[in-house]
Amino acid sequence: MKYLDEYRDASIARALAEEIRKRCTRIWVLMEICGGQTHTLIRYGLDELFGPNVQLVHGPGCPVCVTPLETIDRAIALARRPEVILVSYGDMLRVPGSHSDLLRVKSEGGDVRLAYSPLAALDLARAMPARRVVFLGIGFETTAPAHALAVLQAAREGLANFSLLSSHVLVPPAIRLLLASPQNRVQGFIAPGHVCTVMGYAQYAALAREFRVPIVVGGFEPVDLLEAILMLVKQLEEGRAEAENQYTRSVSYAGNRAAQEAVERVFEPCDQKWRGLGLIPQSGLRLRAEFAAFDALRIFPLAEVRPEESPECISALVLQGLRKPTDCPAFAVRCTPENPLGAPMVSSEGACAAYYQYRRLVSVKEAP
Amino acid sequence: MCLAIPGKILSLEEQGTRMGRVEFGGIVKQVCLDLVPQAAPGDYVMVHVGFAISKVDPEEAEKTYALLRSMGALAGELFAEPPGAE
Numbered sequence: 001m002k003y004l005d006e007y008r009d010a011s012i013a014r015a016l017a018e019e020i021r022k023r024c025t026r027i028w029v030l031m032e033i034c035g036g037q038t039h040t041l042i043r044y045g046l047d048e049l050f051g052p053n054v055q056l057v058h059g060p061g062c063p064v065c066v067t068p069l070e071t072i073d074r075a076i077a078l079a080r081r082p083e084v085i086l087v088s089y090g091d092m093l094r095v096p097g098s099h100s101d102l103l104r105v106k107s108e109g110g111d112v113r114l115a116y117s118p119l120a121a122l123d124l125a126r127a128m129p130a131r132r133v134v135f136l137g138i139g140f141e142t143t144a145p146a147h148a149l150a151v152l153q154a155a156r157e158g159l160a161n162f163s164l165l166s167s168h169v170l171v172p173p174a175i176r177l178l179l180a181s182p183q184n185r186v187q188g189f190i191a192p193g194h195v196c197t198v199m200g201y202a203q204y205a206a207l208a209r210e211f212r213v214p215i216v217v218g219g220f221e222p223v224d225l226l227e228a229i230l231m232l233v234k235q236l237e238e239g240r241a242e243a244e245n246q247y248t249r250s251v252s253y254a255g256n257r258a259a260q261e262a263v264e265r266v267f268e269p270c271d272q273k274w275r276g277l278g279l280i281p282q283s284g285l286r287l288r289a290e291f292a293a294f295d296a297l298r299i300f301p302l303a304e305v306r307p308e309e310s311p312e313c314i315s316a317l318v319l320q321g322l323r324k325p326t327d328c329p330a331f332a333v334r335c336t337p338e339n340p341l342g343a344p345m346v347s348s349e350g351a352c353a354a355y356y357q358y359r360r361l362v363s364v365k366e367a368p
Numbered sequence: 369m370c371l372a373i374p375g376k377i378l379s380l381e382e383q384g385t386r387m388g389r390v391e392f393g394g395i396v397k398q399v400c401l402d403l404v405p406q407a408a409p410g411d412y413v414m415v416h417v418g419f420a421i422s423k424v425d426p427e428e429a430e431k432t433y434a435l436l437r438s439m440g441a442l443a444g445e446l447f448a449e450p451p452g453a454e
Binding site for chain 1: 370371372373374376384385392393398400402403404405412414416417418419421422424425426428429431432433436437
């Protein structure tokens with residue numbers, strides 16, 4: 001496919017890796033924020049190409065993983081109501097809540113459906129006016145415009161049986177939290193290319209200046225990521241700390257204004273809880289009061305939930321880049337994609353799932 | 369979740385929202401094009417959960433790729449590629 005295959009070219013990847021190796025005069029610790037980038041790195045073994053001088057730490061950019069347990073528990077409570085059809089993205093159905101998950105609710109008779117797009121939930125609401133369609137819409141800045149447009153479309157059509165159970169998180173406040181932490185070891189960031197496609201990267205330029213840390217907006221293919229890493233290494237070796245853009249074919253400095261306007265129209269910033277990281281001020285989005293009629297949190301009577309995390313799961317530390325998935329004693333033993341203790345083992349962007357899929361055999365091979 | 373894949377716009381239709389048929393390596397899907405008002409049939413767009421979030425900039429893509437290709441070609445001379453390598 002055009003704009004994909006050429007960025008998977010092995011000879012270019014090797015040349016970039018060699019250049020990274022040559023440029024490094026010491027060890028540099030870099031973080032990729034986005035879980036999609038984590039999967040590319042681990043799947044293609046990129047982290048083993050350029051030698052030990054670049055250490056990659058995986059960041060909190062897995063939206064499924066950081067969606068608060070309360071949201072999952074509320075979705076489960078809604079899915080158990082007979083009049084509700086609960087619709088969400090595939091990964092969300094298997095994320096463990098406090099006591100159950102959506103797939104289990106489905107097997108017990110709840111009407112839970114998987115959709116690739118919120119547009120499918122709108123179609124369902126039109127087709128089944130007697131039912132109440134709730135779309136569990138979670139995500140980062142990339143996904144917020146899609147949810148905003150779905151709500152605007154529902155409002156335009158007067159689709160009173162459609163609502164959004166929303167949980168949206170924003171990347172820059174999370175980077176700020178990581179950089180301000182005394183435990184921080186990260187010296188450079190790969191900023192998430194599709195978040196920046198929507199938002200542009202002015203916010204990252206401000207972070208780069210404030211914390212004197214280089215940030216490079218990166219794409220998702222192997223060659224994109226290696227080029228982004230090379231750009232970070234060059235900055236670090238030259239003592240620069242700027243925001244640069246590797247993913248120019250999709251990202252501009254100002255981002256997508258139409259998408260930003262849709263989000264601003266429908267959502268407002270709020271303090272937001274991240275699973276594993278806790279409450280981060282002004283790091284989320286909630287529906288504006290004007291759209292209360294489409295806000296599942298306001299239109300359904302939802303009992304107070306008391307979320308309970310698995311005591312054994314170390315996903316909080318994995319999400320902060322303080323531990324690798326393989327450091328967890330439950331990894332691949334008591335915690336597997338079929339029987340996950342925590343969200344990072346479920347999501348196609350979770351770091352634990354990436355290691356489970358691509359590194360399990362390696363770790364067995366290395367075992368004495 | 370934040371994955372977006374490039375697809376080529378085949379045709380446009382206005383039905384309240386701006387929808388289009390977009391092709392991804394042989395598979396055609398309906399995509400909302402409201403967020404890329406400047407995109408037209410023949411253009412490539414990055415598509416995320418059924419919505420195009422950007423029009424791929426062909427000049428930027430070519431510029432990046434030409435630079436990368438020149439590195440790859442150079443590397444090909446420096447490190448002979450083993451046959452059958454991916």
